[in-house]
Amino acid sequence: MIYLLTSNILQISPEGIIDRYPNSYNHFVLPFVIGISFILVYLFIGLVRILYHLTGEDRIKLLKSLFKPKTAWKNIKDIFCDCLLHTKIWKRKPLLGYMHSAIAFGWFLLIVVGHIEVWLFAPRHLSGLTEGSLYYPIFYRFFIWINPAHETLRGSVFFFIMDFLLLYVLSGIGLAMFKRVRSIALGMRHTTKPSLADRVALYSLWLIFPLRLLAEGFTADLSGGGFLTRPLNWVFRAFFGNELNFLPTWWAYSICLGLFFLAMPFSRYMHILTEPLLILMRNAGLKVRKPRKGFAEAEIYACSSCGLCLDACPMNVQKKNLKYSSVYFIRFLRRHNKRKTREIADKCLMCGKCYALCPVGVNSPAIRRALRETQNNNIKCDYSYLEDASSKSSATLAGKAGGKILYFAGCMSHLTPVIIKSVETILKASGQDYEFMDRNEGICCGRPLMLAGRTEAAQKTIQANSRIIRESGCTTLLVSCPICLKIFKEEYSLNGIEVIHYTQLVDRLIKEGKLKVSKSSSAIVYHDPCELGRGCGIYEEPRNVLSSVAELKKASKERDESICCGYSMGTLTLDEKDKAKIAESSVTSLMAENPDEIVTACPMCYRAIRSKAEVPVKDFAEIVCENIEK
Amino acid sequence: MGKLYDRLMKDYRLREGLNACINCGTCTAICPAAEFYRYDPRRIVDIVQHQDDAQIEELLKSDTIWYCGECLSCVTRCPRKNAAGLIIMALRSLSIQTGFFMESEKGRQMYLLCKDLNHNILNYGYCIYARAFKYDAHLEAGVVWQWVEKNIDEVFDRLGGNLDKEGPGAMRKIPQKDLDELKKIYDITGATEMLENVKNAGLKKAEELGLTEEEYCQKIYTECSPKHFNH
Amino acid sequence: MIYEGKKKIWAEYQKEIPEDHYFYVRSCIRQSFFPASEATFLDITRNKLGKDIFETEHHTTCGGIAYHSDTIPQETVMTIIARQFALMHKYGYENYVCSCITSFGLYCETMETWREYPELQQKIAENLWKSCHLEFAKPKFLVHASDLIFKYRMQIAAKSKYKLVNKNTGEPLRVVEHIGCHYSKMFPSKGVGGAEYPYVLVGMVEAWGGQIVDYPERRHCCGFGFRQYFIKGNRGYSLSNTHKKFESMEPFKPDMIITNCPGCPYFLDRWQYVIAETQGKTYGQDGHGIPVFTYEEVAGLVMGYDPWDLGLQTHQVSVEPLLDKIGIPYDPAKKYLGKNGKYLGEPQKPQCLK
Amino acid sequence: MKNNILVIGGGPAGLEASAVLSRMGYNVILAEKEKRLGGHLAKWDRLFPDQTPAKEVLDGLLDGIKDVKCFTETDVNSINLLDRSFNAMLSNGITILADAVLLASGFDMFKAEKKEEYGYGIYDGVMTNADMEQVFREGKTFSPAPKAIGFVHCVGSRDEKAGNPACSKVCCATAVKQAIETKELYPEANVYCFYMDLRMFGRHYEDLYLRAQKAGIRFIRGRVSEVAETSEGRLLVKAEDTLSSRPVKVTLDRLVLMAGMRPSEAGHKVGRQLNLSVEEDGFFSSRDGFLSLQKSKLPGLFYAGACTGPKTLPDTFHEARSAAMEIDRYIKENFRK
């Protein structure tokens, strides 16, 4: 080591200051070269692996999408916005967004501009696709010394740009360091506990840019430099005199880079390289099929472990339950820890908030479902009775529901008869012709089975219900349970029968003038049910209606940030006490502006919130009914 | 208050056998029929005490009421002085009166029972008449009975019996005058009418099934569906 | 097992049994299958003990079996019973002894119902007059024939030639008792010793030198079940219940079974044969069964009656090993003879049961 | 002059009432037929629902009666009402003239041998709740360790044939408590409770039930119908699992009968001499069922505790204290004008 350091100094000590291109190689580049080679090979193998695990159909889909102009354009836009600028984070937490984009976009530009500089100024034999190409743009300031007399304006511009970009990145790094100490200042209540590889990569990353500044500062008198590096050089000279031993900082810089790349595959920073792939695959319309392979693997590696999901997860009300958040789920998936991943997968409420708020867009609920499927799909059961049940039900409905609305209350609505009663009142008051599909007995929509990973079983109930709905001849299927709504929309093929939630129907009826409501003086807040809001994207319709029947207040977290009521069908193992805690936190958020009443539009939210709220809780239909103009 | 329940309450056995049941299950716990059939006397008492006619009717039409062996072991244990066995006897009588007994496999056996037992009583004065008890129909009576049957008069003589002879003694010939009295009792207490109804219902069923009386008897004598049992 | 505890219970159930002067009524099943038992009863009581036990040929079945097979109405069976009682009264008796347990239970039940519903008793009295021109009467004392033998057990013991003792070891025989369900399960106070630990047969066995063996299914029904036996399709019930009893008593290694019910000795005897012939399983020693006796047969044996006079040759389970154990002499050559010494031929041998 | 007050019965009710009365300044004479004070409490090991040692409670009671004249092993031979006071002759020869009498004669345990089919006193493994408490109190263990133990609720309660159609109130909680204690002693044993209704009506009782369930104690909804001894001397128990409508059998090493509460025979003896009326269930009848619970029909004669029906210990203590208040009022109104 000592030999390496000293020998190099002797060789390239700057005696006559002239334009010169010293040896295009120095030992200190080795750590970087090893690191970058490793990561490139790793990346190639990883890509092949992921592609290999895709189904043939998915592979073709992906390939075709790359050449579709519309998708291609979207790909470019998404990669630019999501991976470099981090627009999603900007929108919610500007400072955090700046931090991420400073590091990502700044570094990206450093690399790009660095390459341009090399391309413009370095002799071809050094910058071409030869041995120096890997490290030349990175260590350009070491290898290319410029006689100050030869400095051009164009060169100075680059010196300026490069220093500016470095400053940009450094500002991001500075924020990142600050965030480690006080995350809340950047809008994060919880942060991820870094793993060992994370720490190695993190500290290397932090060091890379300061070291680059130091290294370039040391050589700024020889290589030239901008507004950062030159003054730094003067400072060094003032302290250390002319005999500058600059090589150790370049070594350190290279070692940090090398370490970073070596640690990368095992750390959160793999997301930098995987995210573009995820974007391509997602835009191609691929779905998670297996919990650990193919598309899921891309999702897993694309997770930046940023920990934004920790704040999103409704389970964070109890510190002990933070471990069930998506970030840890994905970490354990990466580590192939079967026991932990199963445990976490089963615990999740599947409220979808982590997915909605994930800057990368990792669909961890889908991966959890896929994992549950491996556990539960092959449970033997007997659903033969569904066939009889559906023909019986079909026969009773036959000829009655033709051209009408068919109302499916669903299992859970039957536990909250007020919803059913109110929906019927609204339908009657607005003169809607309807039939009740499951007044006495009904078949479950299949979503709970689906959420439990029992896909095949769910298909059985879907078939049975589909038959009843299709044969009824109805034009619209009205549901009062968001859980049903989601599966009816996503998994049923109903030959164009419209599937609609009662919030949507009421909104429409009011707009069409078929239902007249009056506004009461009551102040209410609306709780967005997970499956209705994040699940089906229905945020506006209930609000439209509710603001016309009462004064609508805001919750501290609402719309896609709404906190799950805790009693979701999604969880398999969450116990009653933990559920109650979540319900409490949901209520706390709803009570932010001290409303008189809480309104929701889901039978389960209704029951859950009711059990914890100190103000009256009403169902959407119930409050509409109260305010129908007679 | 349903009609069937009211009819049941006219039966002295029900009046005697039904106090408020607390569903403790001491009857079922030791019931020989509950041991070997899909059967729970407690449930029957509970259904009856609920006075729901629809459920009682279902009961009258079911095999359930015919599983009891009328050992009346249930009576000993009941903490409320109920008698499940007596209640079941009342249910059976009502099932026969209403004709519902024809709806169940076990109920249809009434045809054969009425025929054989009462034939013995009215003709010989006995429920069981040794000479009519045939080895061929009762292989379980053992090879020793085959021997008795073959030598029945000798065996009865040897053992101090008085088979079909005048005067007192085992299996004696009961004077016709006494048999006539039995017949009269049957007539005035409704037994004759009941037997006639059971007979007609059975013959009608046989006709429906396209069976001769003998074939029908053979069928109800031997059939035993697996649905009567647990497992 | 604490014997003293049982004694306390027996002390509570003391049934009043008159010494003498009974109107005797036979049992349909016992007449058919155990005619010698009834004959022995009359011989012991009348000839050996000098009691007045009256029998008339005019009495009939009580109708109990037909009634419990649900083939005649309650009113019918009550009127038949009233006729029996009326005959007793007509012949000047007020103590009624019946040979049958089903009858005994039914008489108790009927008298209880009459007591509770006098209008019903009135109606039955009218029926009786209309059909038979007999005067309604009720017995003063109603006992079962086993109650009488129990009553006379010490007198019988005094006259006994043999004891229920294994002559080789001097140990008392291990005896299992089986009480007919209708004896005291409905009315514990009507049975000697109550319903849970009836003393009627225990008393006899103890008086005659044997040792009673209690086993878990002692109280369980033999499984007759009336219709459950008469219809072939139902017979599995009957068989299974007896099977359950034998499985339960097997570990106690009983030497013999004593019963006081008409049907039970038939079923306990014959179902052993069926179990042996279908499953190859026997409960006695060396492929034999456990011999089953009526109380009269046991009384007859200890008093020195010839086993073949008692009708033991009509049991399917062979009794010889037990007779040998007690030391009761018997002549194998006379087993299958008729009244006048005519050889009747031998029954076939069962394939499995010895 | 201090008024004499005679307390008949030295169980929890008598002791607590005596303590309160003597604190009030009365001259209290307590007659107890047994050798030891404390009644059934003295024979108990721990109390439901929180397993407080019975001894702690008893010691607390005994602390309060330092100034009470206690006669143990003493019966009330005769008692009668003279004008305004009671004249009682005790079996130790002492005659007492009392201005008020508190009858705290408590209860007798139901004689479990009356449920013949359970074989108490016949089968070796069958015991009662009181026997079990004695085992616990003396720290005895069963050897070899039992593999299975059953508890039968409602023995001699809710049973017309046993002469008591009423509920004895405390047996459910006692059974569950004993079941838990048994399971703690023999964690490997299967513990069964045969119940008809679990009457866990008091505060913390339901917690006790839940605790038992979590400990793995099996609750079978069905009354035991019959017990028999197997050839190995174990107990074959038959019941119906009424929740699945099927007969059930299980072989146990021990069967604990929850004998219920019957009116005290000694109490009846006193009651007969004073012509006190009893209700159908055999317990004394109060003047009314709400406002005069502690009063008898006889002026100056009061009741406390289980002599007017099954009671829990807290109930009994409340009654003892209110009886003391009533007596105090009675004396002040009638003797101190």
Next chain:
Amino acid sequence: MIDFGFSFSPSSRINLDKADKEKFLSLAALEPDVLKCMACGSCSASCTAGAFEDTSVRKAILSLQNGLSDDAVKLLNHCMLCGKCTMVCPRGINTRHLILSIQKIYGK
């Protein structure tokens, strides 16, 4: 062998001595909730599948305690996991996961 024309009847009696305690304990270790059932019947009363076929968590738990695991599995065979029973259970038993666990442990 003689054919008597009838045969032994199977016993309906549950023999608790023969109930598989080990397996039940392993279920209880995974699902401690299974011990908390107090047989109130809320689950069966609200059961969606129960409207069509005999389905009951209460009965299934009971069957397992009685050692009749086949019956238990049959009683859950028709379950659609709709979760109503979880919502109504007064003891807060997580019936849905319990059902899955029973099916996995006993459903082989």
